[in-house]
Amino acid sequence: MLRMPRQLCRLNPFDGDCIPKPVRLFHPGSGRPTVPFPTPWNFSEPIRILETYFWGADEDQGPGRHNRYLDFPGFAPVLVTRDPGIIRAITTNTGDKQGQFDRDTLPSTGIARATGKDTLLFGNGPIWRRQRKLAASPFGKTSLFQPEMFHEFEDTFRQTILARLEALRNHLAQSGESSIRIELEPEIKTVMLEMLVNNFFGAELTYDELRNRHVPALERVIDHIVRDTVINRLGIPLQWLPSYSERVSQSKKDYAAFEELTDVSLAARHEQKGLWKQFKSDAPDKALRSNVKVFLAGALEATTSYATWALSHLARNQKAQEQVYDEVKDVEEYTPEELDHANYFNYCLNETLRLTPSLYFLPRRASADTWIETSDGRRLKIPFGTHVLLDVWHANRHEDHWGVDVTGFPADEFAPDRWINLAAQGRGSKDTLHFGFGHGPRVCPGKHLGQLEVGLVVGAIVKKFKFRAVHAENKVRAGVSTKPADGTLVDLELR
Numbered sequence: 001m002l003r004m005p006r007q008l009c010r011l012n013p014f015d016g017d018c019i020p021k022p023v024r025l026f027h028p029g030s031g032r033p034t035v036p037f038p039t040p041w042n043f044s045e046p047i048r049i050l051e052t053y054f055w056g057a058d059e060d061q062g063p064g065r066h067n068r069y070l071d072f073p074g075f076a077p078v079l080v081t082r083d084p085g086i087i088r089a090i091t092t093n094t095g096d097k098q099g100q101f102d103r104d105t106l107p108s109t110g111i112a113r114a115t116g117k118d119t120l121l122f123g124n125g126p127i128w129r130r131q132r133k134l135a136a137s138p139f140g141k142t143s144l145f146q147p148e149m150f151h152e153f154e155d156t157f158r159q160t161i162l163a164r165l166e167a168l169r170n171h172l173a174q175s176g177e178s179s180i181r182i183e184l185e186p187e188i189k190t191v192m193l194e195m196l197v198n199n200f201f202g203a204e205l206t207y208d209e210l211r212n213r214h215v216p217a218l219e220r221v222i223d224h225i226v227r228d229t230v231i232n233r234l235g236i237p238l239q240w241l242p243s244y245s246e247r248v249s250q251s252k253k254d255y256a257a258f259e260e261l262t263d264v265s266l267a268a269r270h271e272q273k274g275l276w277k278q279f280k281s282d283a284p285d286k287a288l289r290s291n292v293k294v295f296l297a298g299a300l301e302a303t304t305s306y307a308t309w310a311l312s313h314l315a316r317n318q319k320a321q322e323q324v325y326d327e328v329k330d331v332e333e334y335t336p337e338e339l340d341h342a343n344y345f346n347y348c349l350n351e352t353l354r355l356t357p358s359l360y361f362l363p364r365r366a367s368a369d370t371w372i373e374t375s376d377g378r379r380l381k382i383p384f385g386t387h388v389l390l391d392v393w394h395a396n397r398h399e400d401h402w403g404v405d406v407t408g409f410p411a412d413e414f415a416p417d418r419w420i421n422l423a424a425q426g427r428g429s430k431d432t433l434h435f436g437f438g439h440g441p442r443v444c445p446g447k448h449l450g451q452l453e454v455g456l457v458v459g460a461i462v463k464k465f466k467f468r469a470v471h472a473e474n475k476v477r478a479g480v481s482t483k484p485a486d487g488t489l490v491d492l493e494l495r
């Protein structure tokens, strides 16, 4: 309410030397892709909503050309930034201390209804701090990459992948054809879920149960989460809805399958299987349930996104694919040392996350009026309550930050060699942040596990097969995460 007079006078609520410019709620005739907020009509194209904020912004040469805001009377302002300096300053200044940014829970209300609110992903303040400490031991680099622990994981992960690829290989050999046309996404998703549920959480579900029941159910749960966030403004829980339509009754079955998956993952805790050996807490299962659900759904989305993007880029870039093959063809075990030596493979993976980040925006909320400062000395005051969308997707594709002048290659191109140029310029990881795993105190705790899984899956596929994309263009589909729109459709042949 206190904002209303200022909002009605259309005064800019920000201060500093890179102040964002306003965008209009409606702007007929401007040619903008859509309106700058989610509606039941545009929510399935979230990247276009973000694009709307920067419509025409490239003509503006001022210091705030990468920052835009929406300020509608009666609502808190929305700031969208594609400025890596600002993204870095805000992610660094996120946490549970006075005046730090929170994670904005508005874009994930659907997730919270599906998993519970007391999770590492959704929680803020002391809840988040507690959950973060709990996650530190099983996910931390030191425990996961302890030689003994690492070998156990690497071995079970690798056997899982090899068994699936062998089946594919046999199928191809028996068909008598030299190549098959296949959507890789469903294959990758099943392997990722298998690694999570069976290898990581220590459950024992069969491949068929995972592929035929749990993967489709989880896909629909995730779709429902996205729809529920935008459409279910009243926040009515699914179980309160009568099963009058096929969609509601299917959703209830899918959620029941999700509960079962959580049950089997938690049951393995009492036998100390999988990661549970590393988990030092006497918290009751009930207290861990929401987080296990977040890990199952969130990690499946993110790892599938990352691996399918990497494969879809390599499928359109035969030269890069061959270079990766040269590096991995003799690798038997994916030890951290072997992976560290596979320089070009690492550039390809890094370039994948830069160009096509799995999480395309990071949501934050200003818990107080806050001044932030970028490493090049620019300052911005963000008022209390502002919803902040850190638009990583567009930041990583802008010529100003990643283009020819800076990296030697156009920003919107998949060019692993740009990392060679950056290394030659002596630019370290700190000044080439692409935020693929986030940054600062809320950086992804599953980063090391995720990198291991993605490295193994992509490396093993390149080692066994040659693959070529069916469509030249690599379009995006976005929901909770981004994925290649064609389901990673490739022509696959044996090496």
Ligand code: HEM
Binding pocket: 103, 120, 121, 132, 294, 295, 298, 299, 302, 303, 306, 358, 359, 362, 363, 435, 436, 437, 438, 439, 441, 442, 443, 444, 445, 446, 447, 449, 450, 451, 454
């Ligand atoms: C390999 C693919 C993955 C990618 C690209 C990825 C990406 C990210 C990103 C960008 C964030 C930061 C979100 C923000 O700042 O708002 C994040 C946070 C998170 N990730 Fe991941 N992630 C991956 C794998 C995983 C895995 C395997 C797990 C767990 C098993 C996981 C669990 C989480 C959790 C719980 C958070 C929230 C952390 C917090 O708020 O403190 N992620 N992830």
